[in-house]
Amino acid sequence: MVSQLPSEFKLIAHHFAPLSLGFPGAYELRDDAAVISPSPGFELVVKTDAIVGGIDFSLDEPADFVARKALRVNLSDLAAKGAIPRAYMVDLILPDTIGEAWIANFAAGLAQDQAEYEVYLIGGDMSATPGPVTVAVTAFGETPPGRIIRRGGAKAGDFIFVSGTIGDAALGLAVQKGKLTDLEPDQASFLMDRYRLPRPRVRLGPRLIGMATAGLDVSDGLVADLHHLCDVSNLAATIEARRVPLSSAARVAFAAHPELFSTILTGGDDYEIVFTASPKQKAAIAGLSRSSGVPITPIGVMAQCSEDAQSAVSVIDDRNRPLVFASEGWTHF
């Protein structure tokens, strides 16, 4: 189909080009590519992730929330790697049911987050699809050379820390699906909001460089993501269930439905940072938690792999008994 020429270009010029102002290499989105170089003394860290309507977000989600979620899931990865975010590109793939008001609201969501995270839109693409709204974002950040926080690098004896609280988003998704009807409305909406809109730890992440021996963001689920860290670090991890930090809403939900503990630990979409650090760093990390205002909680310890272990990640209860989960976390396939 060949439709009227100007509209795709007008949409970009009107709604998206303003988001590129302030980043000279974006050429106001009036060229075919962007130019980016790391700041002196830094190297670029790049990440791409896509979200799909009906899979990763609800089809009735407002466009500004879709935009912000698509951006934030990528900023969360950069943060967990210790990178300061700088810029991003968007592939926006739209069914023909989408009108210009939706696009305007999508751009408004990006504008809101650009102000919050100091990033710029430097390029992208609009495509038509017979499928659902799909948004792929590529995010660019930077770290000092060789200082990116990897999945590998943890040492046996390192403590395992996690930022913020775990399980809120997975419980929020349950609320959205009509479950947990016994929660107070403000608790229910707190949890749903945590599902709808990640809060990437953009300011905390870069401050973990020099403290964290390994780390990643919690998106697939705490157990699954810690498993990734164990795989690459070639170590095992033990988490003490009672130490996993819960929000007050999650505590209420858990008290009424103890079987939800599996959802909390494996449901994903937390967008917190799980990382390992030497026990010697405990005081420094407590200080960082205070100065940043972000709770950082020790939840377990890394150890050598044991040949007879069922899994690299063990979760133990108050009496040192292992908990068993049907699944360790989210996967698309």
Place this chain on the structure above:
Amino acid sequence: MVSQLPSEFKLIAHHFAPLSLGFPGAYELRDDAAVISPSPGFELVVKTDAIVGGIDFSLDEPADFVARKALRVNLSDLAAKGAIPRAYMVDLILPDTIGEAWIANFAAGLAQDQAEYEVYLIGGDMSATPGPVTVAVTAFGETPPGRIIRRGGAKAGDFIFVSGTIGDAALGLAVQKGKLTDLEPDQASFLMDRYRLPRPRVRLGPRLIGMATAGLDVSDGLVADLHHLCDVSNLAATIEARRVPLSSAARVAFAAHPELFSTILTGGDDYEIVFTASPKQKAAIAGLSRSSGVPITPIGVMAQCSEDAQSAVSVIDDRNRPLVFASEGWTHF
């Protein structure tokens, strides 16, 4: 849905991780982000573009062709900007009808093109969708600082050049749709192949730095893309129709169906480079064409904008009469 954990990670480890070997900052796709820095004396040029099944490629296209098209449309943009390609990331968004054999063939297509273009897969993401196969690629290249070939920069009096031949892909799409049945089979398959698989001018593009004053790749259609160049350069362009280089198959099709000239000039998917250069460069460009083995043809001239012109781009016939097109080129909306 929470499915079995290992499979998404196993798919990446088995089919995609080998494509990252040779690029240390890709960490064998076993981390959450990649590290990339321009070579000393260069800056990074980045581009993203997505292709959607049923829109940008036929739903029965083999996976290796889908992969190569997705990569090549991005490499074509880098080439036209004068950038040497180095790496790319892929968001692979798949319906549940796709099996592992398809994914293996997709990866094989990428491997084939990595060998041809000397690029590495440095990251990506797999997502599920209820829609068609969708592939978003972000490509990374590099140019000497400040030397990227822009859309802006053309001067009045510059000649307009185009690489290769124009219109083959658009005619190939017509053949694929069951038209042009009077062509010889080898001509028909030549044209279809040009539609299915772009040949980005990866080696030519970087050699245009210092010669081209402006340029871009021909993807929306020669007239539309030249229009983009005119917009940013704030100039007008006149193309002599008889100078537009056609393949022998396109000449046969055109001779039998003169009305196809509009398709040739506006159909798009050529993935050639259209650029402007000072008339003084004509001999150097002819030399570059000979040494690179790529036809480069002067097709027109840039001029100041005229207030009474219908469009910034005029196409004139042998008697200086302007040709008029219903549409200047492809747009998704």
